[in-house]
Amino acid sequence: DQRTIKDAASPKEVDYQAVYNAIADSLEDEKYDDGSYGPVLVRLAWHASGTYDKNTGNGGSNGATMRFAPEANHGANAGLEKARAHLEPIKKKFPEITYSDLWTLAGVCAVQELGGPYIPWRAGRKDGNVENCTPDGRLPDADKGADHIRNIFYRMGFNDEEIVALSGAHALGRCHTDRSGFDGPWQYAPTTFSNEYFRLLFDEKWQERKWKGPPQFENKTDKSLMMLRTDMALVTDKAFKPTAQKYAKDENAFFSDFSKAFSKLIHLGVPTAQLSEPVPLKKIEDQAP
Ligand code: DDH
Structure with missing residues (x-):
């Protein structure tokens, strides 16, 4: 209380x-x-x-x-x-x-x-x-799936489209082993806000990283980028995917929806x-x- x-x-x-x-x-x-x-x-x-x-x-x-x-x-x-x-x-x-x-x-x-x-x-x-x-x-746990993401964000009053838009903030920054335990940035220019996160989600091939840390994904091309399990849910979940695809193709749509959300x-x-x-x-x- x-x-x-x-x-x-x-x-x-x-x-x-x-x-x-x-x-x-x-x-x-x-x-x-x-x-x-x-x-x-x-x-x-x-x-x-x-x-x-x-x-x-x-x-x-x-x-x-x-x-x-x-x-x-x-x-x-x-x-x-x-x-x-x-x-x-x-x-x-x-x-x-x-x-x-x-x-x-x-x-x-x-x-x-x-x-x-x-x-x-x-x-x-x-x-x-x-x-x-x-x-x-x-706050959300990174090693969980779409149900968990929905539980957390519906509690705040967001819908599926808003969840996808907000997730695009992962264009920025990186994971730190001494903070969350995860490791690495989501895109090559992590101090530039863009729709790169969505583009890479679809254009790169992602595989589970074999390491001692918590479960995360790496890009096959050069293994320098990462995705969390919750990031991958935007591609695997049927309701999230079309919105993520839209943002991968249309940065203006992403910017406009991100701003509101x-x-x-x-x-x-x-x-x-x-x-x-x-x-x-x-x-x-x-x-x-
Ligand atoms: Fe995030 N995020 N986030 N995130 N987030 C991390 C870093 C950053 C999740 C987990 C992590 C949003 C959603 C989710 C930013 C913004 C936003 C890290 C790494 C983890 C783990 C922390 C560290 O080690 O330093 C999960 C799970 C979700 C989810 O939605 C399920 C949202 C909605 C936002 C937002 O801003 C709207 C940013 C920026 C960072 C980079 C921080 C940094 O120091 O760099």
Whole structure:
């Protein structure tokens, strides 16, 4: 029985575009992973939001409860301390933004700056406290099939098409053996948001990797790419497959559907009355010099 998020102090004016620009400016780091903090920031926004349960109304991005030990230590969140720590200097620079707004805004910024579509974003999330932490087990397990994926995402209120669209975020980033136990990127340019994930799902031949780690797939061509069992379900499941095929052929369709589904994701569980009007967050390349 979770307490509702207490009213924070009355909202102060925040220059969200300035916050966006500061995050955009911080993304590149040649010493980190594939050279960008973008992918792990997208994963932070997703794991902060994907705990939502439409039946009880708890979980979701409101609260930023991953700051607290129970939720920070959930197995699915391993490695996200790096994303949270990366945003600390931004929070210091703009103390009036809530963590829950900051984390979701950072996800939007990363998708947009890495070449993805514009994502509608509203401000107004409030930070909760430790009592608002969600129970473990609300995020998907990577070694399961289509039924599990549906159980998890239907609980958040998504349909099959939205599930496929959201899965396309795996164009970005990689798996880390010291975080999830899995290993490798899904595509050759893991800091570029595109429909490559879907194209490779169909155009490469995938085989089970023989190794000591958890079950995952590798591409036959050069064995440098990976798919999780849950990724493969988008090809093997009859209802997921046509949508995945559409996105493999039509990047515009993917971008448009991803934008809507990701925007829905990062507002789950936030009472509408709390939210601002959509805040225009321009890509750096679209801002006047
Ligand atoms: Fe994911 N994801 N994800 N994912 N995800 C991992 C990494 C990243 C699953 C498992 C994993 C989404 C859906 C699923 C991103 C975004 C999104 C890793 C590796 C695992 C495992 C973590 C690590 O070792 O560092 C599973 C299972 C699902 C599922 O749907 C069934 C969704 C919906 C999104 C989203 O953003 C909308 C991103 C980005 C990464 C790369 C992180 C990084 O550090 O790089």
